Amino acid sequence: xxxxxxxxxxxxxxxxxxxxxxxxxxxxxxxxxxxxxxxxxxxxxxxxxxxxxxxxxxxxxxxxxxxxxxxxxxxxxxxxxxxxxxxxxxxxxxxxxxxxxxxxxxxxxxxxxxxxxxxxxxxxxxxxxxxxxxxxxxxxxxxxxxxxxxxxxxxxxxxxxxxxxxxxxxxxxxxxxxxxxxxxxxxxxxxxxxxxxxxxxxxxxxxxxxxxxxxxxxxxxxxxxxxxxxxxxxxxxxxxxxxxxxxxx
Amino acid sequence: xxxxxxxxxxxxxxxxxxxxxxxxxxxxxxxxxxxxxxxxxxxxxxxxxxxxxxxxxxxxxxxxxxxxxxxxxxxxxxxxxxxxxxxxxxxxxxxxxxxxxxxxxxxxxxxxxxxxxxxxxxxxxxxxxxxxxxxxxxxxxxxxxxxxxxxxxxxxxxxxxxxxxxxxxxxxxxxxxxxxxxxxxxxxxxxxxxxxxxxxxxxxxxxxxxxxxxxxxxxxxxxxxxxxxxxxxxxxxxxxxxxxxxxxx
Numbered sequence: 325x326x327x328x329x330x331x332x333x334x335x336x337x338x339x340x341x342x343x344x345x346x347x348x349x350x351x352x353x354x355x356x357x358x359x360x361x362x363x364x365x366x367x368x369x370x371x372x373x374x375x376x377x378x379x380x381x382x383x384x385x386x387x388x389x390x391x392x393x394x395x396x397x398x399x400x401x402x403x404x405x406x407x408x409x410x411x412x413x414x415x416x417x418x419x420x421x422x423x424x425x426x427x428x429x430x431x432x433x434x435x436x437x438x439x440x441x442x443x444x445x446x447x448x449x450x451x452x453x454x455x456x457x458x459x460x461x462x463x464x465x466x467x468x469x470x471x472x473x474x475x476x477x478x479x480x481x482x483x484x485x486x487x488x489x490x491x492x493x494x495x496x497x498x499x500x501x502x503x504x505x506x507x508x509x510x511x512x513x514x515x516x517x518x519x520x521x522x523x524x525x526x527x528x529x530x531x532x533x534x535x536x537x538x539x540x541x542x543x544x545x546x547x548x549x550x551x552x553x554x555x556x557x558x559x560x561x562x563x564x565x566x567x568x569x570x571x572x573x
Numbered sequence: 574x575x576x577x578x579x580x581x582x583x584x585x586x587x588x589x590x591x592x593x594x595x596x597x598x599x600x601x602x603x604x605x606x607x608x609x610x611x612x613x614x615x616x617x618x619x620x621x622x623x624x625x626x627x628x629x630x631x632x633x634x635x636x637x638x639x640x641x642x643x644x645x646x647x648x649x650x651x652x653x654x655x656x657x658x659x660x661x662x663x664x665x666x667x668x669x670x671x672x673x674x675x676x677x678x679x680x681x682x683x684x685x686x687x688x689x690x691x692x693x694x695x696x697x698x699x700x701x702x703x704x705x706x707x708x709x710x711x712x713x714x715x716x717x718x719x720x721x722x723x724x725x726x727x728x729x730x731x732x733x734x735x736x737x738x739x740x741x742x743x744x745x746x747x748x749x750x751x752x753x754x755x756x757x758x759x760x761x762x763x764x765x766x767x768x769x770x771x772x773x774x775x776x777x778x779x780x781x782x783x784x785x786x787x788x789x790x791x792x793x794x795x796x797x798x799x800x801x802x803x804x805x806x807x808x809x810x811x812x813x814x815x816x817x818x819x820x821x822x
Contacts, residue, residue: 327714345594349723356715356722424737464733465576466605473605474598477729480722484713484730488673523808539801543792552788559772563813 328487331359333434336479337398339365339454340445347375349476350443351382351389357483362389363398363440395442395457396508403437403501405541406430407450407458408478410471417538419460426462427485437501441482446475456537457504459544502550510550511537513557520564577736580608582683585728586647588614588703589694596624598725599692600631600638606732611638612647612689644691644706652686655679656699656707657727659720668709675711676734690731695724751799759799760786762806769813 336359341347351362362385364372376386392398399405406426407418421429433439442458444450450458464473464481473481502510514536518524524532545553585608590596596616603611611634613621625635641647648654655675656667670678682688691707693699699707713722713730722730751759763785767773773781794802 328716349726352723353726355719356726358716465736465738467577467607470604473729474601474725476723477598477602477605477726480726481729481733484733487714489714517809518805521805521809521812523805535801539798542798543794545792549788549791552784556767556770556772560766560770560809560813563770564809 327489328358329431329489331357331434331483331487332361333438334359334430334486335361335363335399335402335438335440336483337363337365337395337440337442338367338475339395339442339450340367341443341475342368342371342446343475344371344374344378346446346475347371347386348378348380348382349474350479351375351385352380353476353480353483354385355382356480357487359483359486360385360388362386363392364389365392365395365398367391395454396504399440399442399457400503400505400508401438402440402504404430404433404439405458405504406439406441407455407461408441408443408482409449409461409463410466410473411463417542418455418458419542421460421462423462423464423482423485426460427482427488430486433501437503440504441486443475443479452534456534457541459541500547502545502547506547506550507540507545510545510554510557511540513554513561514540517557517561517564520561576738577607578680578738580606580683580732580736581610582687583608583679583735584610584612584648584651584687584689585732586612586614586644586689586691587616587724588644588691588699589616590692590724591617591620591695592724593620593623593627595695595724596620596635597627597629597631598723599728600624600634601629602725602729602732603634604631605729606736608732608735609634609637611635612641613638614641614644614647616640644703648689648691648706650687651689653679653682653688654707655688655690656704656710657690657692657731658698658710658712659715659722660712667704667707670709670711672711672713672731672734675709676731676737679735690735692724692728751794751796755796755799756789756794759794759803759806760789762803762810763789766806766810766813769810 336350336354338347338350341364347367354360354362409420430439442450442454444454464478466473515524515533518532585599585603587596587599590613600611603609658669679688679690691699691703693703713727715722764773764782767781
């Protein structure tokens with residue numbers, strides 16, 4: 325009888341990790357629980373080299389780790405992107421699930437598409453820019469007096485919960501999810517429409533981009549919905565472009 | 574509402590720990606999950622001194638740690654002594670429970686008496702002599718190819734499971750949902766934009782209306798998302814209206 329749930333579709337993404345010991349510890353926990361696909365985004369180079377050169381139990385995970393310069397690239401093939409946060413209600417723009425609930429959702433989702441789970445850097449966690457790529461967040465319940473976990477331990481606890489075998493779950497309401505690169509295409513497309521319409525000005529563009537990125541990830545779009553929205557935006561853009569520079573008050 | 578089960582009656586016992594980083598990591602996880610009573614048996618003295626001298630989040634746990642020379646003394650006041658093992662059936666003299674089952678038993682037991690949970694030394698785990706002090710064992714399910722966990726991570730996972738509250742949490746998923754009338758307002762607004770842009774023609778209007786209505790209900794919008802979208806649509810409409818009837822091919 326298998327001891328663990330299958331985690332082949334899970335991508336563990338470490339963003340801006342500083343400490344080689346934490347990279348090694350995360351990789352070891354991954355190897356323990358059978359999550360073998362590590363992606364590192366913008367790691368502190370010395371730490372990454374040092375961790376990779378280590379021999380030992382997690383060497384396979386580290387040597388096959390993929391390196392990316394942006395989080396968007398690291399999650400481009402993923403249908404669900406889940407962030408991790410120490411704080412229960414850090415950010416009202418995202419749903420926050422307790423780890424056990426979130427893990428059940430992730431397991432369901434992995435039946436249909438790759439899922440990324442993101443751990444931020446040791447000092448600061450995930451930035452607002454990182455969070456904009458996440459569909460929702462999980463948190464591990466800890467004491468109010470000491471919320472923040474060590475990175476390697478947080479990875480271990482998360483993978484323990486994800487690999488937990490449980491009774492099969494009811495079918496997923498989300499077939500055919502949008503993968504990250506398609507969501508990013510839709511993000512750029514909506515942003516373009518908002519620029520053409522004057523909703524996004526050069527001064528507000530950065531803030532609007534983050535707002536749009538979050539909004540589209542909160543919506544649980546499937547691939548067909550994304551196509552539908554892209555078609556609408558194309559037509560609106562065409563119409564907006566066809567009559568430039570004649571705004572009336 | 575408490576996030577964690579009460580672990581005041583738990584004693585975490587580290588037997589012959591060699592590495593100060595592991596002592597520190599175990600103490601940090603204890604502090605995270607509210608298990609504040611650390612007992613060390615026969616630690617490598619240098620490691621214990623080094624770990625104790627560290628400042629930081631787990632300093633309280635380390636400075637109040639009790640030191641013993643034998644396991645028997647360390648568990649003298651405990652009504653239940655539970656060992657930990659990486660191996661499923663190492664020892665036919667003990668019952669071995671999977672962590673989640675074992676944790677449920679430990680929680681029950683803590684209602685009546687102090688419980689000790691023992692972690693062996695990094696290299697060799699618990700000796701046969703140590704095991705003789707244990708009522709039963711727990712193991713954390715890991716891959717056959719890589720059974721042995723890092724000590725600090727094993728402590729973290731074990732305490733995560735022990736501190737788990739079994740009571741169901743209300744789902745945090747949908748704060749502040751859009752009420753039906755607001756969704757309908759958004760539906761009409763998007764439909765209006767699609768008409769202005771030429772996406773919806775008089776012939777397709779009925780079909781498009783249904784498509785838009787379904788689309789917006791599949792998205793799990795909250796009230797603020799709906800406001801945001803309405804604002805975008807208002808601006809797009811204004812721009813579309815400001816230049817009527819001049820489509821270019």
